[in-house]
Amino acid sequence: MRACNIVYAIAAGVGLVGSVNAEEASAARAVFGQITFELSCAVCHGLDAKGDGPMATQLTVPAPDLTLLGMRNGGPFPTKRVTEIINGGQAVSTHGGQMPAWGLIFLKDFEGFNRDSPRNDQALVRRRIDDLVVYLQSIQEDDRPMPLTHVEFIPQPMIYFSARASMEPEQIGQLMTSAFETLGRFMGEAMVTPVGPPLAVYRDWADGMMTVEIGFPVSDADAAKATGDINAGQTPGGHALKAIHRGSYDRLHDTYAAIEAEMKEAGMQQSTLMWEVYFGEPGRTPDADLVTEIYMQISAEDAAKLPTD
Ligand code: HEC
Known part of the structure; x- marks a missing residue:
């Protein structure tokens, strides 16, 4: 001792x-x-x-x-x-x-x-x-994103910055940084207060490209202030599977691989609409404490295969 x-x-x-x-x-x-x-x-x-x-x-x-x-x-x-x-x-x-x-x-x-x-x-x-x-x-042997759970969402107003982007992790990282700068500036000037953590919605991916919408859920009144590069829209709704990624964003692909494997095993259909919700501030929060919630839209039929969150 x-x-x-x-x-x-x-x-x-x-x-x-x-x-x-x-x-x-x-x-x-x-x-x-x-x-x-x-x-x-x-x-x-x-x-x-x-x-x-x-x-x-x-x-x-x-x-x-x-x-x-x-x-x-x-x-x-x-x-x-x-x-x-x-x-x-x-x-x-x-x-x-x-x-x-x-x-x-x-x-x-x-x-x-x-x-x-x-x-x-x-x-x-x-x-x-x-x-x-x-x-x-x-030394955890089970530090996996599993289990997958089922969540149902009602769309909420959201403001976002949108781009058609490459799926390369490095480019997504750069896009996130500049999007949050733009959003931060707009929110400061327009006095917009987020009502939840930031999220990125990924749509329509094909051939290594996808549409990314990076933003914050806000009130109806704040959504109405959207102008210029900032759009007003809605967060995704409906049935989604939820997984949790902990730690550095560099390892997100491991978590996605695990989700994919799990979905395949359960005979679930992958969709082309998914989103991530971010807890913690990269650069300020230690990497190990960063938490990313991952949601993927699924059919009601597939949702029934998962325990509810
Ligand atoms: C004298 C034996 C003994 C020693 C020494 C001991 N533990 Fe334990 N530990 C146990 C037992 C027995 C349990 C289960 C208690 C119960 O179920 O009520 C337990 C439970 C735990 C749990 C909860 C696990 C769970 O499943 O939730 C943790 C965490 C833990 N110990 C960590 C430690 C750490 C860290 C040390 C050293 C600083 C330590 N233990 C030293 C006997 C010991």
Whole structure:
């Protein structure tokens, strides 16, 4: 445990984590998390986090496989819930297991270490638990966009910037940047307030080209202000399948490939109308925390094959 404290004191002291770019910081944190995991968690959960540590046979409730935390929650990695469980050791299942409350244990650890230098033990505990969570997230085997769910939408007024564009990811990225600049300028001048997160609607793709409408849902009154390059229209409606992509936009194609495979397996018909809704601000939000909701229009018949969101 001592080695671990020293690593933390050094990391906190030099401000290692947080001063580098988001990806490196996340990798560094996963390494710290792994160190803690091997020292404190592997005894029950196993070195590979699969639930088969040396103490596993003595537990009344088995230590769960921690590489499947996303799947059991029906999709994205449940950061908040996992953080709370590690911190408070709350009984996860109704029969009450023996998962210790690590918040208190880690606090004791830090209390016994180097009283001469003032520091915030609570912050070190939080950091250590956060690093554990980053590590657990990095070893998820089920970090897939699945499951697909079914949602039904009523169209809403929307303002948007439209372009016929290549489907090359890099060009889409550039188009997004300039579209949001144009939209931002217009919304500032016309005092338009979005009523939801930004979205991009993709239509009519063929031969590597498609029509993209990038914009925001707005009120009827604000939609009426659309002028020049800014159009007024409606967000898509009807039945859609929903999938969630987490992380960098560079990896969106993996998620689309997974959706396609899943649809094919279920015998569902692909359509040529889909849209993405963006949560988080690229450049400001760490890549790992970016969330993209992906919707694809489907028939009522296909919608019936999916669980409702
Ligand atoms: C003494 C054995 C033991 C140790 C050590 C231990 N755990 Fe656990 N853990 C358990 C048990 C048992 C459960 C299931 C509790 C229940 O179902 O009530 C559990 C549950 C969990 C869960 C919830 C999983 C789920 O399916 O929701 C997480 C997350 C977790 N542990 C993380 C950790 C981390 C991180 C550490 C190290 C800091 C750790 N555990 C150390 C025994 C242990």
